[in-house]
Amino acid sequence: MGEILAASLVNGLLTGGIYALVALGLTLIYGVLHIVNFAHGSLLMMAMFGTWLLAAQLGIDPYLALPLMTAVMFAVGWSLYRFVIGRISRGDDRAILLATLGVAVVLDNLALVLFTGNTRQIETPWTFAVLEVGPLLISVPKLISFGVALILAALLWSFMARTDMGRAIRAVAREPEGARLMGIRPDRIFALAYGIGTALLGAAACLLLPIFYVSPGVGSVFVLVAFTIVVLGGMGSFPGALVGGLLIGMTESVGGLVLGESLGPISISLVFIATLLLRPTGLFRGAR
Amino acid sequence: MKRAIVIAGITAVALAPFAFNSQYLVNIAMLTALSAVMGQAWNIAGGFGQMTSFGHAAFFGVGAYTAAILQTRWGLSPWLGLPASFVTGGLLGGFIGILSFRAGLRGSYFALVTLAFAEVLRVLANSLDFTRGGLGINIPLKQGLANFQFHNRQSTYALVLLMLVLTTGVAMFIKRGRFGARLVAAGENEDAASALGVDLVRTKTIGLATSGAFTALAGVVYTQTYLYIDPSIAFGVERSIEMLLVAMIGGAGTIAGPILGAIALHAVAETSHFFIDAPGFAPLLYGATLLVIIGFLPRGIAGLGARWSRA
């Protein structure tokens, strides 16, 4: 039992790395724009289909496609905010919420029209590769995705901490008027932040594809998980998203082990509801 | 005079399906009316009280399962399912409302928590023996009025129409009364409302419970019509989104909105087949319509109507 639990924890931790990446994008968008981005899962799904097309049609390995998909998804996110979400919502909270929901509905069903509801997978040479560490069998692609996710999180962190753009994003998040007085244009920063949040999904898609299937509904698998992480870690908190991602990865894995496959997913939703009701500021109150 | 014409028009549209020969068309009319019932129920919470729920499927599903379990497990008359579901839907609304509003959740946070509650119920329904898990529940075919199963769609349509009239009447009554005014005030501006003596938690919770109760009724009709219910049909996100779309596109907070929204949505669905006949195309258009409405017609189709009638 101890070994199974350990295996389950490790497995959950590794999956948690990708969750953290998805949640980092969501928390960035929330922290800066103060909007709950319901389109997040759908954008991830879109990126996964993009990666799948590259792999299945052109034979490009998902890991090699990572830089390309990240760039493409940045462009997608930036334009989406600039031309759709920002434009039609005019800063009204409920309108933004519904606009991101509308985008999600459009994207999910566009995928359904283009690709039908079938699930698709690709097989890379390392899909089933495992590494033996003591008594544990560790999936190589999960290990890779965990490592790359941490590297990307570190890159994002230093971008936010060290560059003028990163500083401007953090500044606009808390004090948009003060930022304007420095000559910063918040509307551009908003599109930039939405673009970066979406770009992370491009990377996450490439890391996910070797180990996960893709279908038009796959976004909803991740979206509630990502929201849970973001709420648990504290909306807008970077370390919160990272630690929350790992915690939720393990919670899900152990939940599945203890509660069984069909009841397991309830653990995520319960953590989510409990956090919202009992500690809506999350574990890392005020951290940023 | 103008009023008389409007009433005559509405009556004609509502009664037309009884003259249809095609069961296909009657079925569309029935589904449209059912969407309108759900939209109207969503509207009581999401429109009047601005509680933008993303998880109203929770109420629909609880209604559907209450009715299904009552008759398959305990052999009770499906007609009893209506009041029973009304109660369970209302209780669930009260439960979610008290928890959420005491914790001060609103806006996106409220949307998220409702979504999560629906998901919890879906997972539970999917894994408990009580609900027969992922297999879902089959209602034995036994047609007859006493059994709430009709062999022609006209009868179902008549029932749903009655339900729509009832829900709309209740919505109208609420909107015109003291409770509705305070619900609208709480939705518009919590501080101002509470300064005028509105108990926010109580008002919003009752609003959500009422909304949940009427949504649950739609779940019963669904079960009795299709004689089958499973966790994703009952609690899936698509169901929640459908109600929200109907109300938002038609015009949240107005009485005519959800009805107009349901008609618009089903008109789009039926005509879209002629262009691209693929699953997903109609909902794709719904999503696009929602974006257009938010961007250009924030008060929905009903808002457009109000503009015309003033012109």
Place this chain on the structure above:
Amino acid sequence: MLEVRKLSKRFGGLQAVRDVDLDVAAGSITALIGPNGAGKTTTFAIIAGFIKPDDGRVRLAGQDVTGWRPDRIAAAGMARTFQITQPFAALTVAENIRVGSYLRCRSPAEAMRRARSIGEELGLGPQLDLAAGALTVAGRKRLEIARAFATLPKMLLLDEVMAGLNPTEINEIIGLIRSIRDRGVTILLIEHVMQAVAALSEHIFVLAEGAVIAQGSPQEIANAPAVIEAYLGKGAAERMQRHA
């Protein structure tokens, strides 16, 4: 009517309100003034139940209402307006006022009758059936007062109801506040428009940096050195004296 004792509130490092004592006599018009950031609005928010105090008590007509929810305080007979007007935009002007009337009246028709009559009385007659969002600033200020007045309060807290109005409008509002007082409602107001404060109030409390620094009649306040210093800066009173 209103008795505030030792009221205190901290926000992080900032002592927003410190040991504030206020007494408002029944049937009076009392003003709370002070420079920007003095803690006036926070004091109001605590009295009306929107912020819980760290310390201190609030009594309304002898009843301890400290820490009550705003709606309970409204029901107990104290209504407030907001500095930034908050109309319910989806409702008409009359419907806005009716939300206030509903506190003491269950029947929609009767509540509407009362709301319209209060609206007429407070000079909103021609606008009663307009959308509340369409009102001018002066109209919105009147609506704020009308809505609060419709709850039939014993005591009314008015937060800067004259800000942004022109002198003619200010004079009208002064008359309106007096007429409300003459109907037996005790009034406490925060105001920056000093002419209005001097003209209206019988008693003035001056708040600076969260504490009451002076109180008295308008005449006493105008000549109190502490007040002149609070408004015009250190050494001002002395220099004024010298020039006079």
Place this chain on the structure above:
Amino acid sequence: MLEVRNLSAGYGPISVLEEISFSVGAGEIMAVLGANGAGKTTLNRVLSGLIKPRSGSVRFDDKDITNGAHDAIVQAGLIHVPEGRKIFPNLTVRDNLLLGAYLRGRAQRDATLEEVLATFPRLRERLGQLAGSMSGGEQQMLAIGRGLMAQPRMLILDEPSLGLSPLLTEELFALIARLNASGLTIMLVEQNVVQTLALATRAVVIEHGRVVLEGATADMEGDERLRAAYLGI
């Protein structure tokens, strides 16, 4: 250096400024006085391009900036240090200062930072600290320092003494005098009338969105109209 002609502005149905005219000459300290709600902050927001005026014109350095975008105005060197400071509480002091030079490029940034830190030695001690955790006086220093990082040709200081103790206020006013002596044009918006009059060369007094008094500060002290504009009694 700054020419304001017949400027009117407001929010929605509210009219705040009505036909305001005044000018600020190069190298002077111009005080803008007036009670709360007189329209001072709105004036600053129009000047720095945060809101658009209804009518009238603003010229800075003989260029029309009436409807200029806020970033273009910063680029031109008219820097507004706002009321309430509006520093970035979640950023370090250093990052706050660096953002002051957002439009100035990196070339001279380090040199400017050195100058600013020489002016505010206390900020140097706190470079790595989060700005939100500093005291009110230090935050005010930071707000001004951040404004200086933009290499201003003219600085608008909006209520810099708000919430400061008398001692800190005196320190602040001494600093403003030094900045002015080094050649910076300053428009000082203040409630602290007496000290402001002692510091500034000229002043305008605004009441209900209109200019009621303009002239040399020496003539204003003890003027009943000034007292009336503040106390109204």
